[in-house]
Amino acid sequence: MKLRNPTVLASGILGVTGSSLVNVARHGAGAVTTKSIGLNERAGHKNPILLAFDAGLINAVGLPCPGIEESLYELRYAVENSEAPVIASLFASTASEFGVVAERVSRAKPAMIEVNISCPNVASEFGRPFALEATSAARAVEAVQANTRLPIVAKLSPNANNICDIARAVEEAGADAVSAVNTLGPGMIIDIHSAKPILCNKTGGISGPALRPIALRCVYDIYKAVDLPIIGIGGIDSGEAAIAMIMAGARAVGIGSGIYYRGIDVFSSVCKEIQEFMDHGGYSRIDEMIGIAHEKEARNQK
Amino acid sequence: MRLVYNTELPLMLRIERIADEAEDIKTLVFMHRLNSRPGQFIMLWLPRIDEKPFAVSYQDTDKFAITVKSVGEFSEAVHRLKPGDRVGIRGPYGKGFEFELYQHVLIVAGGYGAAPLSFLANQAMLQGKRVTFILGAKKASHLPYLNRLSQAHVKLITVTEDGSTGIRGLATEVLARILHNHDRTGSLSVYACGPEAMLKAVVDICRNLHVAAQLSLERYIKCGFGICGQCCVDELGIRICKEGPVVDLETAASITELGVYKRTPSGRRIAMGDKK
Numbered sequence: 001m002k003l004r005n006p007t008v009l010a011s012g013i014l015g016v017t018g019s020s021l022v023n024v025a026r027h028g029a030g031a032v033t034t035k036s037i038g039l040n041e042r043a044g045h046k047n048p049i050l051l052a053f054d055a056g057l058i059n060a061v062g063l064p065c066p067g068i069e070e071s072l073y074e075l076r077y078a079v080e081n082s083e084a085p086v087i088a089s090l091f092a093s094t095a096s097e098f099g100v101v102a103e104r105v106s107r108a109k110p111a112m113i114e115v116n117i118s119c120p121n122v123a124s125e126f127g128r129p130f131a132l133e134a135t136s137a138a139r140a141v142e143a144v145q146a147n148t149r150l151p152i153v154a155k156l157s158p159n160a161n162n163i164c165d166i167a168r169a170v171e172e173a174g175a176d177a178v179s180a181v182n183t184l185g186p187g188m189i190i191d192i193h194s195a196k197p198i199l200c201n202k203t204g205g206i207s208g209p210a211l212r213p214i215a216l217r218c219v220y221d222i223y224k225a226v227d228l229p230i231i232g233i234g235g236i237d238s239g240e241a242a243i244a245m246i247m248a249g250a251r252a253v254g255i256g257s258g259i260y261y262r263g264i265d266v267f268s269s270v271c272k273e274i275q276e277f278m279d280h281g282g283y284s285r286i287d288e289m290i291g292i293a294h295e296k297e298a299r300n301q302k
Numbered sequence: 303m304r305l306v307y308n309t310e311l312p313l314m315l316r317i318e319r320i321a322d323e324a325e326d327i328k329t330l331v332f333m334h335r336l337n338s339r340p341g342q343f344i345m346l347w348l349p350r351i352d353e354k355p356f357a358v359s360y361q362d363t364d365k366f367a368i369t370v371k372s373v374g375e376f377s378e379a380v381h382r383l384k385p386g387d388r389v390g391i392r393g394p395y396g397k398g399f400e401f402e403l404y405q406h407v408l409i410v411a412g413g414y415g416a417a418p419l420s421f422l423a424n425q426a427m428l429q430g431k432r433v434t435f436i437l438g439a440k441k442a443s444h445l446p447y448l449n450r451l452s453q454a455h456v457k458l459i460t461v462t463e464d465g466s467t468g469i470r471g472l473a474t475e476v477l478a479r480i481l482h483n484h485d486r487t488g489s490l491s492v493y494a495c496g497p498e499a500m501l502k503a504v505v506d507i508c509r510n511l512h513v514a515a516q517l518s519l520e521r522y523i524k525c526g527f528g529i530c531g532q533c534c535v536d537e538l539g540i541r542i543c544k545e546g547p548v549v550d551l552e553t554a555a556s557i558t559e560l561g562v563y564k565r566t567p568s569g570r571r572i573a574m575g576d577k578k
Contacts, residue, residue, distance in 0.1 A: 014531035014541075016569045023539030035531065035569070043567040047353035048345075050525040052310035061530060066570035074569070193314035193388060196349040260529050 001112045001151055003252055004084050005030035006242065006274065006286055007267040010179075010233050010254035011089035011114060011155070012036065012061065014264075018077025025084035028268035030252065032084055034075055036091040036116040039101055041067035045121070046200040051189060056208030056235070057257045058187055060121040060201035063091055068104055075108040085111035087153065090144075091119060093126045095136070099143035106148040113150050115141055115175070118157035118182035120205045131157035131182070134169035145174035153177040153231065156218070158184045158211070163218050164225035171226045179231040179254060180222055181215045183207045208257035209235045216248050223249025223291050237261045239273020246286060247293040310527050312347045312390025318365065319385055323446040324439075326372040327414060328381055329359060332391070336366040339398030340422035341518055341548040344368060345526045347390030352376045355523045355543070357418035357495075358394060360450075369417040369446065395526045396547050399516050401425070405488040406432045409456075410477050410504055412496020413439040413446070418518050418548075419495055420447045423456050432488070433457065434480070438473025438496070442466040474503040481511050491515060498574050502561035505554050515551040519560070522567055532569070535559055 008031045014020045015035035025032050044064025051058050065071060078086045088110035092098040102113060117130035117140050130136040131154075141154050154170040156163055158181040167178055183205025189198045197203070215234020222230055232250025236242050237258035245253050258266045274286075283289055319331040336344070338358045346368065347353040354376055360367035370380045383389065399422050401407050407426040411419045416437055426433050433454075438461040439445045445467070451458050460468030461476050469476060477492065484490065494504040495518035508515040521533040521542040528544035535542060536559045545553075554560060563571045 013529055014534065016531040017534045017536065017539065017565070019536045019539035020531050020534035020541075021539070022537075023534070026539075041568050041570060046351075047524055048312075048347060050310075050527075050530055052308070052527070054309055057529070059530075061524070064532075064568050066566070066568045070570050073571075189311065191312065191314060191349065191390065194349040194390075198312060198347070198349075198390075200350075200352070257529070260527065264528070 001031070001085055003030040005271045006246070006252040007270050008087070008231055008252050008254045009033055009267070010256035011116060013256040013259060016074070018074040018081070021078040021086060022081045024264065024267075025082040027264045028271065029084050030267070031087055031111070032078065032082060033087040033089050033114055033254070034078065036063055036065070036089040036119070037068065037071040037075065037101060037105055038063060038065040038091050039068050039097060041065060048199055051198060052260060053189055056206055056210035057260060058189060058199065058204040058206055059183065060186070060199050060204035062201060063119055063122055068101065072104065072108050075105065075110060079109055087112045087114050089114040089116050089155070091116045092140070095139040095143040098140045099147040102144040103147040106150055110150065112153055113144060113148055114153045114155055114179060115144050116155050116182070118155050120157065120159060120183055120186045121201055121203070129157055131155070131166055132160050134165045137166050138169040138173035141170045141173035141175050151176040153179050155182055156180045156222070157182050158214050158218050158234070164221050167222045167226045167228070171228050175228060177229045177231065178222060178226070179233055180218050181211070181234050184211050184214055207234065208260070209237070211235045212241060216244060219245060219250050220248040220293065223294065236270065237266065239270050239277055242270050242274055243277055243289065246289045247291070249291040249294070251290055310392055312345070312392050314388050315391050317383055317385050317387050317389065320383070323369055325443040327369060327446050329367050329369045330380070330383070331360070331365055331367045333365050334391070335364055336361055336394060338366065338394035340401070340425050341398030341418050342394040342396050343547060344391050344393035344395070346380070347392070348376070348379055349390065351379055353390070355526060357518065359417040359421055360424070361421055369414070371414040392526060396543055397545060399493055399548050401431065401491065401493070402429070403489065404431070404491040404514070406434070406490040408477070408480065408490055408492045409433065409435045410473050410492060410494040410496070410500070411435065411437050412473060412500045413444050415496030415518070416446050417495070419493060420450060422493060423451065424454055427454055427456060435459065436461060436473045436476050438462070440464060472500070474500055474507060477504065478507050481507065481513055494518070498561045501554070505551060505560070508551055509555060516548050517551070517554045518547045519549060519554070519557075520547065521564055524567070532565070532567070
C-alpha cells in the first residue's frame, strides 16, 4: 500500500462515518483507518467513554458498530471519496468470525485490512484479546488471510508479555505489516467526590503522551524481531515524536489522540515538522531514518 | 491540592436550585463561573448512570444553568435530583453563536430548543441589541422561559400549534412574515434551535430571502471534544461537538442529512423521527 505521507489516522478516532474519514483525509492524513468493523450491531459502552487526564487520554468506547451492512455503506463511501487510501479495521470474537468479516469487508475494496486483535475494553464479552497470545493472534490473522487478497496489518497490544513473540507469530501467519500499539492498560480514573470510577466501563485504554515511551520501546523491539513494515502508534502529536518513532523502526506513524492536542490539522503539522527536521538534519528521504536508533548490527541478530 | 493540567474530567458541582420551567422541563442552576458563549454546551455526568450534552441556558458572572426535558431514562434521573445533590460537569464545549456584528437578533425557538437561545437573548440584550424572540411549541404548557423572557424586555412572540396561547400556527410561519415585512434597516441575523423539521424550514426561508442565520444542531454526542467521531454529519464530515453545535446557514444547507436521518449510538443511520 502506498501512503500519501507517513501520517495515518489511527483506528477508533473520527472513523465512525465515511464522510468523517473523507474529512480527515482532506485535512492531510496520508491514510485513514475506519473504526473497527464487526458483524453485529453494538451500541458500545455508555458515557463517559473518553476522558483526557493530565498525561493522556483514557477510553472505553466498547467497539460500537452499526452492523456489517451499515459499516460497509460507510466504508464504501470513504473508499469512493477519500483522497487518501482507506484502511478497514475489523474486530471479531472468534478467529472464524474474523474470516467472515474480512471476506465481507474486502468487497468494499479498501486499500488494506487492519486486524484489530488488541482492544482492551471488551474483555467481559470477548475474553482476553487475541494479541496477548501468539497462537490466538496467529489464528485470527490466518483466518483473515484465507478470506482476502488485500494486504493485512495486525494491530498489536502493548500489554502482551512479549510483543516480539506476537509480531513473529503474525508475520508467520501472513500479515504484511504490523501496527503498534493499541492502547495501554487498562487504567482507571476515580472521582473522589462521588467515590466512583468515571468511565462507565470503569476501566479504559491509555493513549497520548503517557503511552509514547512505551509505544516507542515496543516498535524498537518489533523492528529487531521481524522484517514487516511497522506503523508506529502511541502519543504521536509532533514531528519530533514521529521522527523518534521512525528512528525506532516505524515506516509510518498512526495519529489518534494527537487530534486532541493539535486539532484535526495535526497530520499536516506533523508532516511539516518532519520535513523541517529532515531539511536541517540532511535527510532527503524518510527511508534514511527508519530504524537508525538501533545499533548497526541489531537487524542481523533475528 | 490538584495541579492544573489541560484535562477533560468532570468537575463535581452541587445543584444550587431547581426550577420548573414548563411541562416536563426543569432548569438546574449551579454556582460556578463557567465562561461559556451562548450556544455552547456542557456534558452532565451522573456517576455510574450516563453522561449527556446540555446547552447552557443561563449564565452570569458567578452562576450558570442548564435545562433538561424529561424524555428518557437519563433525563428522568436528572429530574429526580434535589438541590444540594452533586453532579459532574465537563466543558463548555463546541462553537457558540456569533451575534456581536448584528444589530437585530431574531430568534426562532421550538419548545425545549429555546434553552441556548434564552442565554443568547440575555447576552444580546446586555449588549444593547434589538432582540425578537419567537417562541413556538405544540401548546401553551410546553413553552419554557416565559417569565425570564418577559422580564428581559425582549420582544416576545409566542406561537402554539393548538392556539392555546399567542398566535396559532408554526414559529417558522411567523418568522417568514416578519422577514417579508422587514424594512432592511440595520443588520439582522436569525438564530434557531428546535426540531429538525423546523430548522429545515428556517434554512429554506433564510436562503430564499438572503438573510443570515445560525442554527444549533443536535446529534448523539459521546466524547464532546471532537475525538470519537460519533456526532459527525454527512456529507461534510464535520463534528457537531466541535465545528457545531452552532453552524451558519451555508454549512447547515450543506449538511445533507439535516432533517433526513441521524445516527444511533452504534452509528446506524435512522430516519429523523424514528426512536431506535
